[in-house]
Amino acid sequence: MKINENYLELSDNYLFADIAKRVRTFKAEHPKVDVISLGIGDVTQPLVPAVLEALHKATDEMGVATTFRGYGPERGYDFLREAIVEHNFRARGIDIAADEIFVSDGTKSDTGNFQELLSADCVVAVTDPVYPVYVDSNVMAGRSIVTLPCTAENGFVPELPKEHVDVIYLCYPNNPTGTTLSHKELYQWVDYAIKNDALILYDAAYEAYIQSEKVPHSIYEVPGAKHCAVEFHSYSKTAGFTGVRCGYTIVPKKVSARDADGKVVSLNALWNRRQCTKFNGSSYLSQRAAEAIYTPEGKKQIKTTIDYYMENARIMREELAELGFKVYGGQDAPYLWVHTPNNMTSWKFFEWMLHSAHVVCTPGAGFGPSGEGYVRLTAFGTHENTEKALRRIANRL
Ligand code: PLP
Numbered sequence: 001m002k003i004n005e006n007y008l009e010l011s012d013n014y015l016f017a018d019i020a021k022r023v024r025t026f027k028a029e030h031p032k033v034d035v036i037s038l039g040i041g042d043v044t045q046p047l048v049p050a051v052l053e054a055l056h057k058a059t060d061e062m063g064v065a066t067t068f069r070g071y072g073p074e075r076g077y078d079f080l081r082e083a084i085v086e087h088n089f090r091a092r093g094i095d096i097a098a099d100e101i102f103v104s105d106g107t108k109s110d111t112g113n114f115q116e117l118l119s120a121d122c123v124v125a126v127t128d129p130v131y132p133v134y135v136d137s138n139v140m141a142g143r144s145i146v147t148l149p150c151t152a153e154n155g156f157v158p159e160l161p162k163e164h165v166d167v168i169y170l171c172y173p174n175n176p177t178g179t180t181l182s183h184k185e186l187y188q189w190v191d192y193a194i195k196n197d198a199l200i201l202y203d204a205a206y207e208a209y210i211q212s213e214k215v216p217h218s219i220y221e222v223p224g225a226k227h228c229a230v231e232f233h234s235y236s237k238t239a240g241f242t243g244v245r246c247g248y249t250i251v252p253k254k255v256s257a258r259d260a261d262g263k264v265v266s267l268n269a270l271w272n273r274r275q276c277t278k279f280n281g282s283s284y285l286s287q288r289a290a291e292a293i294y295t296p297e298g299k300k301q302i303k304t305t306i307d308y309y310m311e312n313a314r315i316m317r318e319e320l321a322e323l324g325f326k327v328y329g330g331q332d333a334p335y336l337w338v339h340t341p342n343n344m345t346s347w348k349f350f351e352w353m354l355h356s357a358h359v360v361c362t363p364g365a366g367f368g369p370s371g372e373g374y375v376r377l378t379a380f381g382t383h384e385n386t387e388k389a390l391r392r393i394a395n396r397l
Pocket of ligand 1: 111246
């Protein structure tokens with residue numbers, strides 16, 4: 001039995017395991033110290049009441065023969081797909097049809113799996129720093145990867161590739177930098193994709209955190225995107241579904257690729273075929289829970305939670321800037337990208353934060369070479385811990 005050798009090409013991504021190990025060691029040596037994590041990418045606030053109510057109701061339905069649900073429709077229940085069309089797209093003047101939506105168990109699986117539809121010789125471009133799933137899933141498939149550095153020098157806006165690429169992963173608002181692209185910047189990518197017969201895989205997992213009127217919530221706000229872009233959405237950070245699991249992917253019917261003979265193939269049809277074979281849906285409970293965020297109460301309640309996190313982001317941004325740090329992001333995203341002081345490496349600053357301020361951050365170098373010299377802080381903590389962490393940093397400087 002031989003393995004897929006591509007797996008051996010994966011870099012040892014021990015980032016979060018490495019962080020956890022260093023924190024464990026520190027805590028063992030300093031058992032009385034209370035360590036605060038600003039490194040976590042998981043949410044801390046509970047599900048909102050509208051979601052809980054929907055979950056309870058759906059659970060009761062599952063216990064009665066007449067309302068029990070077994071396997072659901074492959075693309076997701078109509079009630080959820082119609083709510084998505086109405087509230088996430090039509091309300092913004094974007095025309096997406098329900099059969100262009102595929103409900104999933106979250107964005108990690110879909111961004112990781114979508115590449116299966118593409119030929120192994122496709123050249124893939126990713127921004128650097130990057131959410132590692134895009135890179136690793138393509139390395140597993142043996143593809144070559146082009147990186148597009150995003151640094152303070154270019155305002156964290158990736159430049160168009162010099163060589164031809166077939167696929168481009170974009171994630172905005174961005175994890176880890178917390179930065180966004182304007183309509184105009186996004187248009188350049190759509191234009192590139194159309195002119196170069198390329199596909200954009202657009203991860204909009206943090207779309208709900210956008211505060212500014214000007215920042216696009218969806219790539220489909222840009223003319224032409226329905227011909228060249230697939231978009232991924234997640235309820236994880238939108239509504240605290242990291243444990244519930246639900247998301248959705250838009251594969252417009254106009255997005256196509258070619259087979260070896262040059263014949264045009266619809267990616268919507270191919271993704272449907274792939275999902276029908278390998279995926280059995282997000283649970284009825286999760287989909288009813290997701291539907292509840294589109295009710296007037298649900299909308300209000302999830303906004304309160306998002307505002308809670310964004311208040312953390314605002315406090316962090318302002319106080320760190322006042323302390324003299326160069327801080328990016330955190331305005332339309334729950335992530336702050338902080339330049340390390342005195343040219344410290346990401347890991348050196350991580351150690352300083354842990355040992356001096358007893359605060360955990362995420363070393364930027366773990367997200368790619370252009371992340372060196374930065375750390376990522378998240379706004380997903382409680383107000384109390386966020387403020388306490390900032391006081392400690394201020395006191396130790
Ligand atoms: N995409 C990005 C950019 C993320 O940062 C994350 C989670 O941290 C995900 C996707 C995963 O989302 P989900 O929980 O829906 O799988």
